[in-house]
Amino acid sequence: MKKSIIALMGLFTLMACSEDSYQEADKMSETRSGTVENTEPQNSVKTVDLAIPYRSPYHMNNGPCCNQVEYVFINNSDLILEVSTAFGLAKYDGADDLKHFGWPMSPSSNYPTFFIYTTREYFEELYSTYKTIPPFSTQTSGPGAQVPIVGQNSFFTLGSFTVPSTTSEAKLLYEFGKAFGYHVFVRNPVTNIADTFVVRVPFLPSGITDPNQISNEWLPLVNATYPYGALWYNKKSLEICIGTNGEGNYGNFFNADSKYIFDDGNGQYYELKSTINSTQVILSLEKI
Numbered sequence: 001m002k003k004s005i006i007a008l009m010g011l012f013t014l015m016a017c018s019e020d021s022y023q024e025a026d027k028m029s030e031t032r033s034g035t036v037e038n039t040e041p042q043n044s045v046k047t048v049d050l051a052i053p054y055r056s057p058y059h060m061n062n063g064p065c066c067n068q069v070e071y072v073f074i075n076n077s078d079l080i081l082e083v084s085t086a087f088g089l090a091k092y093d094g095a096d097d098l099k100h101f102g103w104p105m106s107p108s109s110n111y112p113t114f115f116i117y118t119t120r121e122y123f124e125e126l127y128s129t130y131k132t133i134p135p136f137s138t139q140t141s142g143p144g145a146q147v148p149i150v151g152q153n154s155f156f157t158l159g160s161f162t163v164p165s166t167t168s169e170a171k172l173l174y175e176f177g178k179a180f181g182y183h184v185f186v187r188n189p190v191t192n193i194a195d196t197f198v199v200r201v202p203f204l205p206s207g208i209t210d211p212n213q214i215s216n217e218w219l220p221l222v223n224a225t226y227p228y229g230a231l232w233y234n235k236k237s238l239e240i241c242i243g244t245n246g247e248g249n250y251g252n253f254f255n256a257d258s259k260y261i262f263d264d265g266n267g268q269y270y271e272l273k274s275t276i277n278s279t280q281v282i283l284s285l286e287k288i
Contacts, residue, residue, distance in 0.1 A: 074284040090178030147177035202258035
């Protein structure tokens with residue numbers, strides 16, 4: 001199979017953990033059209049930026065945690081879709097002090113994946129184990145948790161690169177996490193040959209490296225280790241998004257695209273695409 005871009009940075013050794021945990025989440029509504037419309041009330045603190053345009057299910061309507069987010073994987077192709085989802089903290093609490101909206105990220109031994117490369121509260125992603133979506137099938141978490149990764153609402157299983165993840169990390173993501181992107185294998189079920197991709201959850205449009213070029217709703221999240229342009233947060237909703245400039249542990253996604261079109265070497269083309277709206281985070285593979 002011929003691919004148009006080589007994007008995957010490496011394989012993962014993924015180790016699972018889970019524990020029962022449940023948090024009541026707020027109810028959300030939206031019009032499920034593909035058009036971004038300004039239908040939010042005046043006191044809304046959802047991320048709705050018409051200038052980019054960008055709309056997201058990670059909001060501050062009832063506080064910093066526990067949004068209802070639906071994660072959807074759609075495979076409308078004859079190939080096998082294998083996905084590891086990258087998660088991080090969804091919102092900026094105003095300080096990089098290892099206490100996330102009052103949740104103490106200590107002792108550090110309880111958060112080994114968060115602190116494997118840095119002792120910072122932000123700037124680190126954690127990965128789920130691979131989820132397999134067979135040809136012509138769909139898997140969805142259903143709304144019910146910000147990241148359904150523990151307990152009776154579990155849809156993902158948390159893994160890591162080199163160290164076992166912990167229950168504390170899973171619980172933190174369950175209430176305060178967000179999907180930033182995916183590491184993907186697209187596998188031919190006959191030959192078992194796979195194309196590999198790094199896919200970013202979309203934020204800035206092509207050619208824009210700074211949201212302030214087209215919007216005044218964002219501020220850079222910067223510290224001594226990570227430069228301007230790495231991460232941005234919304235002034236109202238506090239949601240964090242990945243920029244297209246800078247270095248750091250989110251570097252896998254800075255230059256990644258949200259959509260790839262590739263062929264199988266025999267003239268058949270496919271589209272792999274990430275989308276986001278006010279209730280869902282979606283990854284789809286389509287035969288075109």
